[in-house]
Amino acid sequence: MDFGSITEFLRNKTIFVTGATGFIAKILLEKILRIQPNVKKMYLLIRAKDAKVANVRLRDEVLSKELFDVLRKKCGANFESFISEKITPVAGDASYGNLGLTDDELNAMYNDIDIIISVAATTKFDERYDVALGVNTLGAKHVVNFAKKCTKIQLLIHVSTAYVCGEKAGLISEKPYAMGETLNGVGGLDIYSEKMLAAQFLCNLKAQGLPEKEIRQRMKNLGNQRAKLYGWPNTYVFTKAMGEMLVGQQRGNLPVVIMRPTIVCSTLKEPFPGWVEGCRTIDSVAVMYGKGSLSLFPADGSSVLDLIPADMFVNSMIVAMKAHANQPNLTIFQVGSSYRNPVTFKELHGFHFHYFSDNPWSDREGNPVKVWKGLVLSNILIFQIILYLVRFVVQMISIFASKTGCGDIQDIMFDFDKKLNIAMKLVNLYKPYLFFNGIFADTNTEMLLIAAGENGLDEDVFNFNPLSINWKDYFINVHIPAIVKYLF
Secondary structure (H helix, E strand, C coil), X not given: CCCCCHHHHHCXXXXXXXXXXXXXXXXXXXXXXXXXXXXXXXXXXXECCCHHHXXXXXXXXXXXXXXXXXXXXXXXXXXXXXXXXXXXXXXXXXXXXXCCCCHHHHHHHHCCCCEEEECCCCCCCCCCHHHHHHHHHXXXXXXXXXXXXXXXXXXXXXXXXXXXXCCCCEEECCCCCCCCCCCCCCCCCCHHHHHXXXXXXXXXXXXXXXXXXXXXXXXXXXXXXXXXXXXXXXXXXXXXHHHHHHHHHHCCCCCEEEEXXXXXXXXXXXCCCCCCCCCXXXXXHHHHHHCCCCCEXXXXXXXXXXXXXXXXXXXXXXXXXXXXXXXXXXEEEEECCCCCCCCEHHHXXXXXXXXXXXXXXXXXXXXXXXXXXXXXXXXXXXXXXXXXXXXXXXXXXXXXXXXXCXXXXXXXXXXXXXXXXXXXXXXXXXXXXXXXXXXXXXXXXXXXXXXXXXXXXXXHHHCCCHHHCCXXXXXXXXXXXXXXXXXX
């Protein structure tokens, strides 16, 4: 692998990023522009009906974020002109065969692009099946086909997820998926048949004249049913796994790197510690706990939650980009921490209790919310029984209050019932990860890190070594304060 100077490698490169308004893509964009202002151009695929809307989304959903304050300060008065020179937003959609681009845009980009980084995805666990198939599965194929037409292409980086493994236990290796491979051995998985099934199912629902809300829910249910039929716990990881299959089948001799991050959380260091956006996998639990809405935790306390700060994941992508450019192979990198620097659910629970005990959140009336140590239940069935019993009692009190005219009590019970309902939904959604017993081997990632270090990699600029993370310090001084700042 050739490392040399990574920043020099980026000089005069034209890079195409899909999913440009997403969390990871924004951090990647900011990083490249900050460390190598002489990058030639960055095309950003933004889902929009036309160029005007794409530009508005770029301004409002990307450049206006606090994330870009360091770069804005570095550029000073030249920030706007610098952005105009380096960034070209293009209106399109990865779920379309030509990415939704015009012929003129396609021809210009085919002759200009050196690197493609495909981040476009819908990350909702329970996304409607037709949408998830379009973006996560077929979108991957469309980007590969686009890349193969680029005359100067050096590498395609496809961002997947480590959890395409489903609920496997033990050591999980960095191996590709064969076309039609399933997790439970059930045969008959055919991606194009899945596409037709989803389209026909949707057509039938519309023919029945069902309201849009009902159609949306039934399409979500279909995705989860198809995922579980073949051994995956939800629509998201199922459609991402099928996306990987298509990348492997369609790439030919195209150099491809598949990045499989674990649970991506707030930045550790760059461009500043603790930037986060959106309520990510573990953060919804932190929000509910900090607000006093959650005191029962269904999880195996000894289970390892595999986390990686977002800036470290972006660093691994950039280093892999330099190492694998023009190498006609498919390489998979699992980027996480469970193998070399694990943190358990019990430890995470302790960090949250410690933080919110010392820094209680204040409710609407300005009263500090007291958090309790809580009870960690390693048996999901016991947890569900307790929740159902509590909810039954709450509903009985609410009915009694209604009959006796106690409106205040009824309002309190109604609010409490809403919180219970949210908790139950969260538990059902995240259950596969609260009791996850797998450890992600990161052999390729470790080899990349070692090789980069031996070749003089600047670890301050491109650090992605999970051993460098002090989890207690990160959670108490970086991550949880960021959750409170951005999400509460």
